[in-house]
Structure formats: C-alpha cells, structure tokens
Amino acid sequence: MMNRSLLLKLLSAFIVFGTWEIAGRIPVSYAFPTFIESMKALFDMTVDGRLFAAYGETLKPLVIGVIISAIVGIAVGLWSGLNEWFDWLFSPIFIVMQAAPLAALIPLLVMIYGIGLTSKIFVVCIMAMPVIVLNTAGAVRNTPSSLTEMGRSFQASNWEVILKIIIPAASPVIFSGLRLGVSAGFIGAILSELKITPTGVGDIITYSRSIADYASMYAAIFSIIVLAVLFLNVLEKIERFLFEGNNRGYASD
C-alpha cells in the first residue's frame, strides 16, 4: 500500500518532468529550457554556493514574516472568533488585505518603509496573515456549541474552555490556514524580491533573465517550489504530532 502510493508519486513526477523535458526540446519557446538543463544549472548553483547565499537572503523576510503572521494571525483570529465586537472591528482589515492587489501596494510600502528588510517582511505578512486570521476566526466560531456547553457544565473556566476545547477543535482549520498562509508567504517573499530590490532568489531570477540564462532562472524557480512543498510537509507532520485524534475523524462523522 505504502509502496504503491510512493510509486504513483514517482510516476506523477516522471510525467510532469518528462513533459517539461519534451516541451524544452521542441522547443516551445526560445526562453524555455529543458528539465535536464535546468537541473544542471541547479546543480552548478548548489555546488558554487550561490544558491545558499541566495536563500540566506530570501529566508530572512520569509521566516520573520511567517512567524509574525502565525503568532499575530492566530492570536487575532482566536480573539475575533471569540468576541463579536473585536471581529467587527478587525475582520474588515484582513478581508481588505486579502482582496487588495499587493503589487499595487508595494510602491506605497517602499515609500513608507524604504527598500530594506522591513518592507519585505510587510509584503510577506500582507500575503500570509489574512488567511491565517480568517481561518482561525472561522474555526473558532464554528466550534460545536455542545462541546463548549459540555465544558461549562463540568465547570471549566473560560481559559480551560479555550485551551482544552476550542483550540483543539479548531486546530485542523487553523493548520489549514497556516498551510495556506505559509505558501502565500513564499509568494510574498519572491514578489518582494522581484518588486522591491532584487536580492536572494529573486536576484537570481532577475539577473539570469537579463543575461538570457534561462536554465538558471528556472532552476531558481524550481528550488523555491521544492522548498515550499518541503515546508508544508513539515507543517503537516507537526500537526499530526500535536493533535493525533484529529486525523482520525470526528465523532459526528
């Protein structure tokens, strides 16, 4: 069973990369390298250390932004899920943030915070935070009322209801918000490097394109996707570890 799912995953990867290779060989565009060329460029970048230097730059706003978004996002989400007034006050901000075209806001951020790290962290947060806040708030609001009533009937304090019932009950949706937030954060980090100042992976992408080294450009894009997928898998493992029973379905199923 385990082997078959692994086999299917490998097959799926083979189909995608095979198609990529074929499309590169036709070629569909002068600017579209083959899979093998791209992997060779990725290998070269890894060996000469350029890739690591680039990620050292890119991960800074990404990690700081995602951590801020997760902590503030879950806190604000919990609070607005629990308190109607707070919800009315703050939810519109995050709904607007989610709907706003970020690229159009970047000049404004640069004007206020300059072209340094602060602006980039802001871009990551604007991308990552709304979905975390809105998912958390929604999950908290949708806690089955019989569970909270059960807690109260056994004399749970408000804190116990929040910590022992509401948060575990909301955790699957909070984690799915975190996953969406983290992947949005990746988009934000790259976007900020393309739109504000070319540093890190964004720099490799911009620079390689300007000298028509398309293989390196695709290698950089490929590496960021791989990193994002790995990160999401780690997040899933953490969730499994923390809330074992949640993966086993709901009593009302």
Add this chain to the structure above:
Amino acid sequence: MAMPQTNALSEESPSTADIAVSARNVSKNYDNVEALKDLSLEFPRGQLTSLLGPSGCGKTTLLKIIAGLLEPSAGTVHVNGQAVTGPGPDRAFVFQDFALLPWASVIRNVAFGLELRGVATSEREAIAEKYINDVGLSGFEKSYPHELSGGMRQRVGLARALSVDADVLLMDEPFSAVDEQTRRKFQEDLLSLVANENKTFIFVTHSIEEAVYVSDQIAILLPRPSRVSDIIRPTGLREKDLTTIRRDPEYLDIVDEIWTSLKTYVE
C-alpha cells in the same frame, strides 16, 4: 386545556417526598419569544423525573436552566436547597449528541469532567476506568470516539457524567440518537442505575413510551408558552417485572392517556 388528573396514578404527593431539585416560577424569554412561563416543578430525590412534551415545549431549555447553562429570565432553581447561579459539582449533564472530544481517547473523555476539576491524572484515570467498566466499555479505553458506534459513544457520555459523582444527573434526550435495540437496552440499564445509585435523574424525552417505561414521575409540558400541564406518577409500574411492563394494561393505559392529551399539540 389542562388534562384531568388521574387519581389512580397520583397517590403519592410530592410534598411528602424529599425534594432534590425545585424550579420555582421559572420564565425564560428569547427576545420576544416566551420559551417558559412561570413554570414550577419539583423533582423528588433518588427518583427519575421525565420532562415530556412536543418539540418546542421548552423541555431542553428547562433542563439547561437547571444545569446552570442558561439563565432564567425570572424565577429560581434550587438544588439541594441552594439557588443555582451556574454549573456546579452537584449536577452532571448527558448530551443528546454525546458531546465527546473527537481528539481524545475514551478514557480521557470519561475523565474529562474530573480533569476540569483538577483531579490528578492517575486518580482520575482510576475512577474513569471503573465507570468505563460499569457501562460495559472495558477494552475500549484507548479507542477514539469515531471508532465507536452511537450507542457506545453515549455510554462514554454517561460514564463521564457518572464519574464526577454528582447528585443530580441531567439527561437531554440521551437515547434519541441511538438505534431502537440499543435504546431498549439503555432504558433497562437506566432503571437499574436509578435503583442502585442514589441519584436524582432528570430526563428529557419526546417518546411517550420511553417516559412511561423509565419514570417515577412524568411532567407533561405543553408549548407556547411552556407550562406543566400535568404530573403523572406511574408508581404501580415500578414494582412490576421489567420484561412484562410493555404488555401491562396499566402501562398501555398511561401511554394512551398521555397521547390523547398531547395529540392536539402535534402539528
């Protein structure tokens, strides 16, 4: 409107019995809707009282007011002579939808009431173990709720309520979400629970047969606004053999009589 008192059935007067819970002139309004109006009712200690009535008659509302989960708009509820201001250690609740924590194992669910009262892990698990055994779920301690059938889930809910050792057990249609065979077994188990544990049971149901089968006292509630229309005490049935009650003419008469009085309120 009120149903004629059946003299044969109400021999024992409530004033002579020891009263565990009493509701006095309780009203409850939701915005402009009167859910309960000036309702007074007494629940004798060590007995099972059913709240029976058509849907929307406020029986669950009354139960939640007794539990301290809802605040009455007027009137008071006393448990063991003390006015109810909120949930207390003297009452435990059994929920219609079981209200089990899906991420917690059976033993943690059963011990959850004790966990909230700050009982140490080893002690509360020992107590939980005993009640898991009592309700017939030993061997399932490590299972998760979704791995159990509906009837087994409600046994977990019952074990949780029993493990906090409250005087009063409040049961909100506890058997309505389980299948018919399980329900019959539950009803028999409930009767032996009432006989063996010295607890007061308040039992909400919409099934006339169930109420007559298990109750020492049946309070019939009529809707809009809710009030107690009649109190029936099928005392004669309690001495009879459990296996033949359902064929007993007295049982059938009481069921029939309650149905006649409720019929007009059922749409």
